[in-house]
Amino acid sequence: MVASVICGLTRHVVTRTAPKIPVQSLAGVVSSRKFSEKARYTMSYETLDVTSPHERILHVQMNRPDKLNAMNKVFWREILDCFREISDDTDIRVVILSGAGRMFSAGLDIGDMADLITSQVSKKSDVARRAKYLQSLIAIYQESFNALEKCQKPVIAAVHGGCIGGGVDLIAACDIRYCTQDAWFQVKEVDLGFAPDLGTLQRIPKTVGNNSMVREMIYTARKVEAGEAKGMGFVSQVFPNKEVMMSEVDKLAESIASKSPVAVQGCKVALNYSRDHTISEGLKFMQCWNMTMLQSEDVIKGSEAVAKKAEKPPHFSKL
Numbered sequence: 637m638v639a640s641v642i643c644g645l646t647r648h649v650v651t652r653t654a655p656k657i658p659v660q661s662l663a664g665v666v667s668s669r670k671f672s673e674k675a676r677y678t679m680s681y682e683t684l685d686v687t688s689p690h691e692r693i694l695h696v697q698m699n700r701p702d703k704l705n706a707m708n709k710v711f712w713r714e715i716l717d718c719f720r721e722i723s724d725d726t727d728i729r730v731v732i733l734s735g736a737g738r739m740f741s742a743g744l745d746i747g748d749m750a751d752l753i754t755s756q757v758s759k760k761s762d763v764a765r766r767a768k769y770l771q772s773l774i775a776i777y778q779e780s781f782n783a784l785e786k787c788q789k790p791v792i793a794a795v796h797g798g799c800i801g802g803g804v805d806l807i808a809a810c811d812i813r814y815c816t817q818d819a820w821f822q823v824k825e826v827d828l829g830f831a832p833d834l835g836t837l838q839r840i841p842k843t844v845g846n847n848s849m850v851r852e853m854i855y856t857a858r859k860v861e862a863g864e865a866k867g868m869g870f871v872s873q874v875f876p877n878k879e880v881m882m883s884e885v886d887k888l889a890e891s892i893a894s895k896s897p898v899a900v901q902g903c904k905v906a907l908n909y910s911r912d913h914t915i916s917e918g919l920k921f922m923q924c925w926n927m928t929m930l931q932s933e934d935v936i937k938g939s940e941a942v943a944k945k946a947e948k949p950p951h952f953s954k955l
């Protein structure tokens with residue numbers, strides 16, 4: 637019953653329970669998804685444009701420019717599938733996330749949501765049935781953005797123009813946020829009459845030291861300009877325009893991609909774990925993590941390069 641009611645979402649749920657395993661992770665089988673230099677990554681999506689600007693780096697661009705990258709039903713499924721696939725792809729070490737067209741994202745696709753309310757929610761006769769439906773819908777959307785945080789590779793958000801509602805939830809789940817001078821951020825949900833539910837309220841207060849400013853931004857739903865976002869620590873760098881930003885993002889991604897994936901992925905998992913646990917639990921986690929990872933060949937290669945003051949980083953194998 638529930639499956640038939642959630643209609644277009646059924647496919648979504650099924651995908652979640654059976655994550656795809658990348659071909660190349662199956663016993664070294666040669667994949668059709670190998671890179672040629674600057675080749676287009678062959679994952680194919682309707683709402684995302686996925687390319688590989690450099691070896692080991694993937695650029696995921698939200699690609700509904702005519703709708704200001706508003707997040708529709710297809711997007712929620714694709715962003716989840718895409719980041720799950722990237723997480724397991726040993727060819728990839730860093731991901732860049734951006735938006736095509738004149739802004740990063742106008743957030744939730746309001747038309748799409750209105751259709752869903754009319755076609756699904758309002759047809760249910762009872763408050764409990766409507767509530768159950770909405771609860772599972774919110775959980776599905778949350779999982780789409782959790783996928784960025786769970787992705788083993790660092791994700792760099794590159795924001796230009798508006799970043800509204802779901803757009804803020806999305807970048808809150810990223811590791812690093814850069815933006816252009818013309819970027820603005822708006823937690824718009826309060827203006828629409830509800831509280832954000834996809835991570836803004838949970839992640840931003842743990843990212844930004846200025847809790848007073850976070851609450852001001854959320855309660856008023858006002859636009860926060862790039863300089864203010866940097867001042868509060870939500871973004872780490874502001875650039876004059878998108879071209880300059882993307883070039884700097886590339887440099888950042890290349891720098892991270894040149895490092896040991898054992899080290900970088902270890903840092904990501906430990907930073908996320910430590911954010912959600914006590915210091916003592918985080919330290920215990922590191923004992924367990926590094927009692928294995930300190931035995932990696934990467935530690936030998938890295939230490940030798942540092943000791944020899946090598947100009948170039950050593951070659952670290954895929955992980």
Ligand SMILES: CC/C=C\C=C\CC(=O)SCCNC(=O)CCNC(=O)[C@H](O)C(C)(C)COP(=O)(O)OP(=O)(O)OC[C@H]1O[C@@H](n2cnc3c(N)ncnc32)[C@H](O)[C@@H]1OP(=O)(O)O
Nearest residue numbers: 702703704706742743744745746747774800801802824825
């Ligand atoms: C379960 C809950 C899950 C998720 C919850 C998420 C919460 C949110 O995301 S809340 C925020 C929702 N978004 C908004 O309220 C923004 C709405 N849009 C606007 O206010 C404006 O479009 C604008 C971003 C300020 C830009 O204005 P303007 O420059 O004048 O462009 P427009 O002509 O308005 O838009 C161009 C084109 O894009 C379509 N569009 C814009 N935003 C959305 C949207 N959020 N959903 C769907 N479509 C959107 C707009 O309709 C236009 O399309 P046309 O086909 O050209 O008409």
